[in-house]
Amino acid sequence: MIIQMQLIDGKAVAEQVKQEIAEQVATMMENGMKRPHLAAILVGHDGGSETYVAAKVKACAVCGFKSTLIRFESDVTEKELLQKIAELNNDPDVDGFIVQLPLPKHINEQHIIEAIDYRKDVDGFHPINVGRMSIGLPCFVSATPYGIMELLRRYNIETRGKKCVVLGRSNIVGKPMAMLLMQKSNPGNCTVTVCHSNTVNIKEECRQADIIIAALGQPEFVTADMVKPGAVVIDVGTTRIPDETKKSGFRLSGDVKFDEVAPLCSYITPVPGGVGPMTICSLMKNTLLAGQKAIYR
DSSP: OOOOOEEOOHHHHHHHHHHHHHHHHHHHHHTTOOOOEEEEEEESOOHHHHHHHHHHHHHHHHHTOEEEEEEEOTTOOHHHHHHHHHHHHTOTTOOEEEEOSOOOTTSOHHHHHHHSOGGGBTTOOSHHHHHHHHTTOSOOOOHHHHHHHHHHHHTTOOOTTOEEEEEOOOTTTHHHHHHHHHSSSSSOOOEEEEEOTTOSOHHHHHHTOSEEEEOSOOTTOBOGGGOOTTOEEEEOOOEEEEOTTSTTSEEEEOSBOHHHHGGGOSEEOOSSSSHHHHHHHHHHHHHHHHHTTSSOO
16 A cells, blocks of 8 residues: 655645735734734743744734733742733733743742633633633634644545544643544544553554544654554654754654654654644734634623
């Protein structure tokens, strides 16, 4: 059986989506509406967080949004952070905002997430948005799962009736991904299995899957002997591996051993350039919806 493997180009799709958003923003401006405004809170100087936030600010410019970056040192107190969140909640000019995770150990992330006004929670982490998503109501869907659904949609990948294995059960990717794929929608209507660190026989589970979403944060976890020929593999992993040959001093590794898995697949996302760019453009999409008051008035 000869399989024609197709690479899912998240970077190209993300650029296309950002251009579509920019066109909608231009129309909003012509109709006298205000420019969508995204604010981001960054605590400390974590390398990964710095990179992500810089990319988000850059994407705002491409989409025609106004953006504000608010920085705190890593010794900021939870109280100070909550005060800033209250300020943003009450600022009529700010349509949506995010608090870049992870936060320093002394700050309770859940307190922070729940303090954000769900109508401005463009990361889609607030329990109200998570709850609405789980029962199929309009809401802000968390950016990575939203981005993956968009890739499946734009590549016309058939999901109905397919067996899908989600590797990982995080609140940010695994759980929402499983919810979205089992809903009565397109993409969706999958039979979903969620595997995690306590799953017995992960290999067998994966081998039966038509679609594998790998979101464990374990570099090169998915190997060729776990993938059936013709499967669709979506790699969410982005682990920084020290690499002296790179200018940055590291390379990004996905959760899939790409070189040996790719020849078996009908579709596969690379790392980098697959899911990552889609996560950022999904955040832009949520910000647009917030600016248009399309979900919450």
